[in-house]
Amino acid sequence: MLNEIEEFKAYTDKPAYKCSGKRDLSFLGRFSFEMIMDFIGLNRVLSIIARGYMFRNGAPDIDYARRALCAWSSIPDKKTAAPKEEWQFRTDFRDLQEEFPELVDKNGKGWFYRHVHKIEKFITKNSDIMSKATLAKAEPLRKKFDDAWRDKVKQFQVSLYSPDTKGAWVLRFDDILADALELGPLTDKTFSFSEDEKELIKALLPDGLTYDVAETVIAYCIANKPADSDYVILPVSNFDAYFGNTSFSHKWLNLFPNALLERDKQSFGVCRVRLISNKMLSMLST
Template sequence: MARILTILARGYLFHDKNGTVISGDSHDRIDYARRALCAWCSVPEDGKRAPGKEWQLQTDFSELHTEFPELVDADGIGWFLRHVLRTADFMLTHPENVRSTSLKYAEVIQSKFAAAWRSKVLQYQIPIFAPQTKGAWTLIRYYLANRQDDCEWVVLPVANFDAYFGDTSFSKKYLPKIPVEIMERSNAFGISRYRITEEYLP
């Protein structure tokens, strides 16, 4: 999915809707590309969230329909959700044209995919180090729990953190992006270890 979103973003950064390369600084179109991604990912709200909270992230980008009618409809159903649901509808309508192993997932997709995708769209919008995220300060909490009185370094169990987050994105994508102003890493003596800058500690 990360590759798909990257391809979409590049398209709206560097090309117009006819595919013509746009001249000028692409950095000036970052907000435009982000709106395109939001439109493509759009999922109508489920009605359970309390409205009017400024800090809340949204998943329904129906307001972008005028700007990106090809990516989201007036009801807030984005291109991706519409594509997946239409695929499930086709499988259920034409079971003779679908493998039985695929067909058994069609009803599940039809009933549960929107909710799962809504959760994912919220997740995509949260910065990895945002203070309100559940796992944003995991490394700092782990550091505080495991630091010894006589040493400011703590062993960094990268494999364990990957397991905690469910894939290798943490070690391969996010860990290298942590600024040195927050965390210093060392591989002395063949051991991966780290320490947190004092200003980020309680």
């Protein structure tokens, strides 16, 4: 979560599909089933991708980043689909294959589309080492993903200035590109705590919350604290994917003691937190 450059590679390089047992979900890569099936947490994914392409040559190139997002999101048109009118949103961006061969193939299959269907095939092929819960995901991915993703890609292209209600409360490429422009180039924000700082963290941890998890979350808060606020928005779904399960959102996040991590109760649907230990606050201000 701290090394944005490595995270970008996880969303754009060729994934490795492997599994060592029923509890191993590493074949999902930096995604969870919730992200794939409900499309939650994609704002961070798309922002990382946009930033990776927007600043490749130094100065920001917004149009280039937008084309990269389209290529990554591409899904082939149905064989029975009528030709798109100029005013209609496209979802098949095979024409971008030459510019972004790593993101879309000549048949219009974008990176995310290919990844999801390879996951579905991997689960089916290795059913003997999959849990019942994992096996149950394969059929919905095979039968329902395409239509749902096609609708989502159309939503991505809704303009910020759309006068219709369809433009409200949806994730759009315009939002992603604006965030990317503000956040700037990808960086590696990894750093280490001193031994005294590690002992401070460990002293505040309850049973059931491991130091590695706490260290990652605290380091993320310190590295991503905005200049004008003590609160940091935690990308909970992306943390689930990072840790390889949903224990973070379903268990570990609620175990953080108030003496260490305070959650904003009026956060308008996002998880906003701040470190409130005096020593942690002094770390934040340095």
